Amino acid sequence: MELKLLEDNKEDIKFVIKETNPVFLNTIRRAIITETPTMAIEICKIKKNSSALYDEVLAHRLGLIPLKTDLKSYKLSKKCKCERKGCALCQLSLTLKMSGPGNVYAEDLKSSDPKVKPIYPKMLIVKLLKEQEVELEAIAVLGKGKKHVKFSPGLVYYQGYPKIKVKSERDAKEYSGVCPTNALKFEDNKLKVNEEKCILCNACVETSPNIEVKGSDTDFIMTIEPFGQLNPKEMISTACDVLARKLKKLDKAMS
Numbered sequence: 001m002e003l004k005l006l007e008d009n010k011e012d013i014k015f016v017i018k019e020t021n022p023v024f025l026n027t028i029r030r031a032i033i034t035e036t037p038t039m040a041i042e043i044c045k046i047k048k049n050s051s052a053l054y055d056e057v058l059a060h061r062l063g064l065i066p067l068k069t070d071l072k073s074y075k076l077s078k079k080c081k082c083e084r085k086g087c088a089l090c091q092l093s094l095t096l097k098m099s100g101p102g103n104v105y106a107e108d109l110k111s112s113d114p115k116v117k118p119i120y121p122k123m124l125i126v127k128l129l130k131e132q133e134v135e136l137e138a139i140a141v142l143g144k145g146k147k148h149v150k151f152s153p154g155l156v157y158y159q160g161y162p163k164i165k166v167k168s169e170r171d172a173k174e175y176s177g178v179c180p181t182n183a184l185k186f187e188d189n190k191l192k193v194n195e196e197k198c199i200l201c202n203a204c205v206e207t208s209p210n211i212e213v214k215g216s217d218t219d220f221i222m223t224i225e226p227f228g229q230l231n232p233k234e235m236i237s238t239a240c241d242v243l244a245r246k247l248k249k250l251d252k253a254m255s
Helices: 022-035 055-063 172-176 203-207 232-254
Strands: 002-008 013-018 038-049 091-099 102-105 124-128 133-143 154-166 184-187 190-193 211-226
Touching: 022 154, 022 211, 022 232, 038 055, 038 091, 055 124, 055 133, 091 102, 091 124, 124 133, 154 190, 154 232, 172 184, 172 203, 203 211, 211 232
Parallel strands: none
Antiparallel strands: 002 013, 013 211, 038 133, 091 133, 102 124, 154 211, 184 190
């Protein structure tokens, strides 16, 4: 197996992985989005709420706020020694007390742990008019995406590595002009091809019979777009640890 990094920025990480198959990549993908734990608000104790939002809607919006996750300091509640009673090792509290008029943002949540706080401070929770107020306590816990999507750490997807075959450059200016990612460029009367930018949309193929595009069955481009709770390295390493534990458990059960 061979790896090559293509992009690494705040929004996503993209890399080429060679000599593998879709089954392996889909296993990694599913492990990341469903088995990698992150922190999210699970319980809301609403003391006052005279805003335009019902308590249920307000609680739902709070639950979908991505929180920075510290996997070293917290455990899943089912694995905690407190036996799901709730302690400092498996949960934390966030409090909110605001009165209008004005907007209530994610940054207005006061966390009992400074390491765990909203990733997007200006995410709007609710708008308060004059004399309206909100006061609540929220409990955040570790959870997995297979239980609820609010615990999912990000998006993961892959495609076959593009193989572009240019049969003729006769109408290259025309079919390169429809490429949305500039994988095909016609400059100085010459066609330039960058396969790593191709997204296999086949817009060029539909425009002209002089070009052929297909994805590889053994080489792939994988993209990870984190929501911010964990960085891509943490997402991949945690997913691999989960898979390793599951395989050991299977091996033990079969022996």
